[in-house]
Amino acid sequence: MNPVVTFNAFSFSYGGKIQALNNISLTVPAGSFTVITGDGGSGKTTLCLAIAGLAPHYFGGAVGGSLLVNGVNTLQRQVAELAETVGIVLEDYESQLVTMTVEEEVAFSLENRGAAPAEISRRVQEALAMVGLTGQERKEIAALSGGQRQRLAIAAVLATRPSILVLDEAASALDPEGAAELYTLLSELNRQNHLTVVLVEHDLAKVLPYATQLVLLQEGSIAAAGPAAKVLRHMACQDSYREGLPALWTLKLYMEQTAGQPFGDWRQEDEAIFELVRYMTQANEVSKNARTA
Ligand SMILES: Nc1ncnc2c1ncn2[C@@H]1O[C@H](COP(=O)(O)OP(=O)(O)OP(=O)(O)O)[C@@H](O)[C@H]1O
Numbered sequence: 287m288n289p290v291v292t293f294n295a296f297s298f299s300y301g302g303k304i305q306a307l308n309n310i311s312l313t314v315p316a317g318s319f320t321v322i323t324g325d326g327g328s329g330k331t332t333l334c335l336a337i338a339g340l341a342p343h344y345f346g347g348a349v350g351g352s353l354l355v356n357g358v359n360t361l362q363r364q365v366a367e368l369a370e371t372v373g374i375v376l377e378d379y380e381s382q383l384v385t386m387t388v389e390e391e392v393a394f395s396l397e398n399r400g401a402a403p404a405e406i407s408r409r410v411q412e413a414l415a416m417v418g419l420t421g422q423e424r425k426e427i428a429a430l431s432g433g434q435r436q437r438l439a440i441a442a443v444l445a446t447r448p449s450i451l452v453l454d455e456a457a458s459a460l461d462p463e464g465a466a467e468l469y470t471l472l473s474e475l476n477r478q479n480h481l482t483v484v485l486v487e488h489d490l491a492k493v494l495p496y497a498t499q500l501v502l503l504q505e506g507s508i509a510a511a512g513p514a515a516k517v518l519r520h521m522a523c524q525d526s527y528r529e530g531l532p533a534l535w536t537l538k539l540y541m542e543q544t545a546g547q548p549f550g551d552w553r554q555e556d557e558a559i560f561e562l563v564r565y566m567t568q569a570n571e572v573s574k575n576a577r578t579a
Contacts, residue, residue: 290314290315291484292354294351310508319496320484320485321486324504337360337452373450376454379435382442383427410423437468465489469492469496500518
């Protein structure tokens with residue numbers, strides 16, 4: 287996968303004083319589903335804002351190193367130009383909704399770009415279909431559920447056809463079903479529409495089935511990055527992170543210790559069930575043989 291976002295020894299401090307990111311070197315491959323995690327204040331939001339150019343263009347501050355998005359240095363482009371490539375949905379996505387109806391909301395950024403009415407209409411339909419809001423065009427935004435409003439915020443961003451979608455704690459206000467639906471949607475956009483997804487999530491169980499890359503931030507620096515299994519193993523070795531492991535991995539590590547044998551890098555429950563049933567069958571076989579010997 288070609289790199290789409292490349293941080294080279296990138297640092298950022300708000301107002302030149304509060305060091306939020308420190309010497310970050312990271313590649314986000316095109317088409318990846320990259321999950322940023324870490325404790326509060328570790329720099330996750332700032333990393334998202336940097337990819338969209340909002341740090342430093344909107345939140346002023348001092349920058350060190352470089353950050354390339356599709357080969358373009360974010361310092362040398364305005365936020366509006368970067369928005370052609372990067373769509374961002376903030377944690378407070380409600381603040382991104384500025385019109386009365388669903389249709390108006392998705393059309394808003396296209397109208398600002400001076401798109402022709404026929405093109406706007408086509409893209410509104412396309413974006414609403416992508417998030418499952420077709421048929422809701424005339425509905426008032428205030429009448430939508432929280433989950434629908436969030437999907438609308440995503441549709442408004444997708445209408446500009448970005449190649450990278452950045453979401454900061456997208457599921458934090460959703461109930462477990464809403465969160466599961468959101469991640470299923472994001473995974474489909476990632477796989478079917480080849481959208482590169484970068485998102486912040488504390489609850490790693492929610493994203494474990496989808497993450498192709500996991501980045502653990504610690505006080506503004508990268509503590510670990512790479513395939514989910516690599517980063518989860520790193521977390522398992524540290525007392526302060528063990529609690530943040532998905533339950534599936536807590537079980538896996540316990541079983542590995544108990545059984546004295548490694549299991550696969552479980553991402554979904556059915557993988558765990560398959561291996562555990564096989565393990566139990568083998569264990570039963572061994573004890574049966576021992577009894578008959
Ligand atoms: N607008 C701002 N002005 C000044 N300092 C800020 C600003 N936003 C964040 N910071 C500081 O930058 C550091 C990183 O904050 P950031 O919000 O990126 O972390 P985070 O990992 O997203 O935190 P959380 O999980 O609590 O949202 C923190 O020390 C924070 O206090």
